Amino acid sequence: MSENTVVAALRRLGYDKDKMSAHGFRGIASTLLYEQGWPSDAVERQLAHVVGSDVRQAYDYSQLIDKRREMMQAWANYLDSLKTQ
Numbered sequence: 213m214s215e216n217t218v219v220a221a222l223r224r225l226g227y228d229k230d231k232m233s234a235h236g237f238r239g240i241a242s243t244l245l246y247e248q249g250w251p252s253d254a255v256e257r258q259l260a261h262v263v264g265s266d267v268r269q270a271y272d273y274s275q276l277i278d279k280r281r282e283m284m285q286a287w288a289n290y291l292d293s294l295k296t297q
Contacts, residue, residue, distance in 0.1 A: 244290070245283065254279045 218234035256263045
């Protein structure tokens with residue numbers, strides 16, 4: 213899904229650019245995942261951020277797929293729980 217698709221949906225829902233942006237969802241997810249106690253390496257890799265020092269980047273190619281899958285399932289469960297509140 214493109215950023216423009218998300219922006220168009222936000223505008224149709226009545227959010228202007230000063231209230232919410234497509235990129236804002238990434239910030240919300242990052243904040244809540246950290247508050248839920250997920251390890252920073254998993255959160256940052258999920259957001260496709262560069263992690264660590266130059267030396268670490270040169271040697272550490274881990275993707276933490278299992279931990280990220282677990283984290284994303286927990287995130288999906290959290291989002292589902294919001295629908296029932």
